[in-house]
Amino acid sequence: MQAKPRFNIGLMRPIIDEEMIEAGVSALRDERLVMGESVHKFEEEFARYCGTRYAVSTGSGTAALQIAFQSIGVKNDDEVLTTPFSFFATSNAIIHAGAQPRFADVENFGFNLDPRKASEKITSKTRVILPVHLYGEPARMEEFLALAEERDVSIVEDACQAHGADYDGRKVGSLGLAGCFSFYSSKNMTVGGDGGMITTDDEDLAKAARSFRDCGRASRYEMCRVGFTSRLNTVNAAIGRVQLRRLDKWNSNRRGIADLYRRELEGVDGITLPPAENSEETPVYHLFVIRSLNRDRIMKHLEENGIESAVHYPIPIHLQAHYRREYGFSEGSFPESEKLAREVLSLPIHPMLSEQEVRQVSETVREAAQLTS
Numbered sequence: 001m002q003a004k005p006r007f008n009i010g011l012m013r014p015i016i017d018e019e020m021i022e023a024g025v026s027a028l029r030d031e032r033l034v035m036g037e038s039v040h041k042f043e044e045e046f047a048r049y050c051g052t053r054y055a056v057s058t059g060s061g062t063a064a065l066q067i068a069f070q071s072i073g074v075k076n077d078d079e080v081l082t083t084p085f086s087f088f089a090t091s092n093a094i095i096h097a098g099a100q101p102r103f104a105d106v107e108n109f110g111f112n113l114d115p116r117k118a119s120e121k122i123t124s125k126t127r128v129i130l131p132v133h134l135y136g137e138p139a140r141m142e143e144f145l146a147l148a149e150e151r152d153v154s155i156v157e158d159a160c161q162a163h164g165a166d167y168d169g170r171k172v173g174s175l176g177l178a179g180c181f182s183f184y185s186s187k188n189m190t191v192g193g194d195g196g197m198i199t200t201d202d203e204d205l206a207k208a209a210r211s212f213r214d215c216g217r218a219s220r221y222e223m224c225r226v227g228f229t230s231r232l233n234t235v236n237a238a239i240g241r242v243q244l245r246r247l248d249k250w251n252s253n254r255r256g257i258a259d260l261y262r263r264e265l266e267g268v269d270g271i272t273l274p275p276a277e278n279s280e281e282t283p284v285y286h287l288f289v290i291r292s293l294n295r296d297r298i299m300k301h302l303e304e305n306g307i308e309s310a311v312h313y314p315i316p317i318h319l320q321a322h323y324r325r326e327y328g329f330s331e332g333s334f335p336e337s338e339k340l341a342r343e344v345l346s347l348p349i350h351p352m353l354s355e356q357e358v359r360q361v362s363e364t365v366r367e368a369a370q371l372t373s
Contacts, residue, residue: 006308007303007306007307007308008306008307009306009307009308009348009353009357009360009361010308010348010350011308011309011310011346011347011348011349011350012186012348012349012350013350013352013353014185014186014190015190015243015246015250015350015351015352016192016239019242020192020239020242020243023038023238023239023241023242024192024235024238024239026238027234027235027237027238028235031234031238032234033233033234033235034231034233034234035214035231035234036234036237037234038234038235038237038238038241039057039231039232039234039237041237041241042057042232042237042238042240042241042244043055043056043057043197045241045244046181046197046199046240046244047199049164049171049244049247050171050173050174050179050199051170051171051174052173052174052179052199052200052201053200053201053203053206054199054200054201054202054203054205054206055197055198055199055200056197056198056200056206056209056210056213057195057196057197057213057231057232057237058195058196058197058198058209058213058230058231058232059194059195059196059213059229059230059231059232060182060184060194060195060196060230061089061160061180061181061182061183061184061195061196062089062092062093062096062182062196063093063196063213063228063230064160064180064181064182064196064197064198065089065090065093065094065097065130065156065158065160065180065196066093066094066096066097067097067198067209067212067213067228067230068156068178068180068198068200068205068209069093069094069097069099069128069156070097070098070208070212071178071198071205071206071208071209071212072127072128072154072156072177072178072205074097074098074099074127074128075098075099075127076098076099076100077100077125078099078100078125078126078127078128079099079100079101079102079123079125079126079127079128080094080097080099080100080101080102080126080127080128080129080130080156081102081103081104081118081121081122081126081128081129081130081153082094082101082102082103082104082113082129082130082131082132082158083103083104083105083106083112083113083130083131083132083134083317083337084103084105084106084316084317084318084333084334084337085106085111085134085313085316085317085334085336085337085340085341086132086134086158086313086317087160087312087313088313088317088320089160090130090132090158090160090317091103091317091323094130099127099128100125101317101323101327102121102123102126103121103317103318103333103334104117104118104120104121104334105117105334105335105336105337106334106336106337106340107336108336109275110137110275111134111135111137111274111275111289111340111344112131112132112133112134112137112138112139112140113131113132113139113144114336115140115143115144115147116143118144118147119147119151122147122151122153126151126153127153127154128153128154128155128156129144129147129148129153129154129155129156130155130156130157130158131144131155131157131158131176132158132160132161133157133158133159133161133162133165133172134161135161135274135283135285135286135287135288135289135312135346136161136162136165136188136254136283136284136285136286136287137162137165137274137275137281137283138162138165138166138167138172138281138282138283139157139167141155141157141167141168141172141175141176142167142168142280144176145175145176148176154176154177155175155176155177156176156177156178156179156180157172157173157175157176157178157179157180158180159172159173159179159180159181160180160181160182160184160187160196161182161187161188161286161287162188162283162284162286163181163187163188163189163247163251163284163286164188164247164248164251164284165251165281165282165283165284166281166282167280167281167282168280168281173199174199174201177200177202177205178198178199178200178202178205179198179199179200180196180197180198180199181196181197181198181199182195182196183195183196183197183236183240187286188247188250188251188254188284188286189240189243189244189246189247189250190239190240190243191232191236191237191239191240191243192235192236192239192240193233193236194236195232195233195236195237195240196232208225211224211225211227212225212227212228212230213227213228213230213231214227214229214230214231215227215228215229216228249351250351251284251285253351253352254284254285254286254349254350254351255277255282255283255284255285257285257288257349257353257358258274258283258285258288258349260355260358260359260362261273261288261347261349261358261361261362262276264358264359264362264363264366265290265362265365265366268365268366268369269369270292270293270294270369270372271290271291271292271365271369272290272291272292272343273290274288274289274290285349287312287346287349288346288347288348288349289312289344289345289346289347290344290345290347290365291340291343291344291345292343292345292369293342293343294368294369294372295311295342295343295344295345297368297371297372298345298365298368298369298372299311299345301364301367301368301371302361302364302365302368305364307348307360307361307364308348309345309346309347309348310345310346311341311344311345311346312344312346313341313344314341315341316334316337316338316340316341318333318334318337319331319333319338319341347361347365348361
């Protein structure tokens with residue numbers, strides 16, 4: 001007997017349909033299981049979609065970040081400056097690459113790294129700035145790119161939650177020296193498992209990344225660096241090719257859902273809505289995240305009414321145990337990030353969410369806001 005779902009309306013819903021299953025089966029039947037034809041085609045198609053010359057697939061988004069840093073040539077004393085308000089894989093990848101993570105706080109109004117605050121944290125050891133397009137909201141890339149040129153550092157974009165988002169008419173992942181994506185099953189597009197991608201216009205970086213992800217090979221039995229086994233499986237790539245063709249439609253659906261949430265929740269006391277789309281930034285709403293001082297009570301009321309929500313993320317990176325021990329961070333180090341951690345709440349959003357479900361979620365949020373006012 002199948003268990004009754006805990007929630008009537010789930011937070012997200014990965015999509016795997018018959019076309020994707022058939023693509024995976026076809027890859028199993030006709031291609032090499034590792035680095036088959038579908039992997040190379042997926043890389044070519046993803047690069048073309050993002051508007052870059054190259055794309056290099058990896059085993060995960062975390063691996064994409066790590067390998068991007070190592071392909072740039074970061075060393076042990078180099079610093080990578082990023083946000084403390086992200087999933088901790090963002091900064092863990094810096095440590096995996098052998099560099100030192102450094103943080104600057106987020107915007108006063110928004111979710112992403114603040115360029116002005118970042119500029120104040122750059123030192124002579126800063127090699128890379130890593131803006132995160134959190135929740136599918138593009139970071140302020142024009143300011144970061146100007147800052148990078150002024151201070152002679154590189155930009156790597158963490159676009160792991162922002163597949164298809166636009167900044168000033170260009171896809172995120174094409175603006176810095178490199179962009180990094182995750183295909184984990186909750187993302188706007190996936191590959192039926194873990195996977196990642198590095199995008200770049202730099203031929204040398206792409207060549208190094210291909211070597212790093214494939215054991216450090218220069219040729220089949222010759223190595224030129226200490227690499228990893230972080231290849232994307234052929235079956236996953238075949239599924240990813242189908243999902244990539246659907247991505248724009250799915251993102252359009254997400255933006256429509258976000259617009260409906262805005263209309264339903266505009267002006268509700270105690271609720272702050274996420275930054276809106278504008279002429280420069282086109283988000284893709286990997287998550288639709290509201291803010292409230294009564295976040296936990298709203299979350300509890302949603303759960304009592306069969307609606308799933310989540311907190312992304314309840315503990316900023318700098319307050320995770322390792323970062324407290326290793327770097328001496330404590331409460332108050334990055335106050336805006338800590339405030340977000342106390343207030344953010346992700347509402348259900350995925351391409352299959354119906355208008356009726358959005359209205360039901362919104363009505364339940366409004367009820368919760370009244371109960372807590």
